[in-house]
Amino acid sequence: MEEPIKVRLCPVCDEFWFMKWDEYCPVCGWCHSFLQEMYPDDKKMDNIMSLNEARQAFKEGKEIY
DSSP: OOOOOOOOOOOOOOEEOOOOOBBBBBOOOOBBOOHHHHSTOOSSSSSSSSSSHHHHHHHTTTOOO
C-alpha cells in the first residue's frame, strides 16, 4: 500500500519539491518513488538506478537514470 504523499524534497539533489509520487525532478531527473525511498539500495523500480547510486552519481556530476 502506497503512503499518502506529503510535499518532499528530492532525495537525490535536494533542489526540487515533489508534490506527488511518480513526478520527475527537473533538476536531476529522478522519478519520485515511494518504494525506492523505503529501499534505497534496490534497483529497477521506477528508476533503473538505486536511490543511493543516484545520490552518488549526482554528487559526481553523472547522469541519473
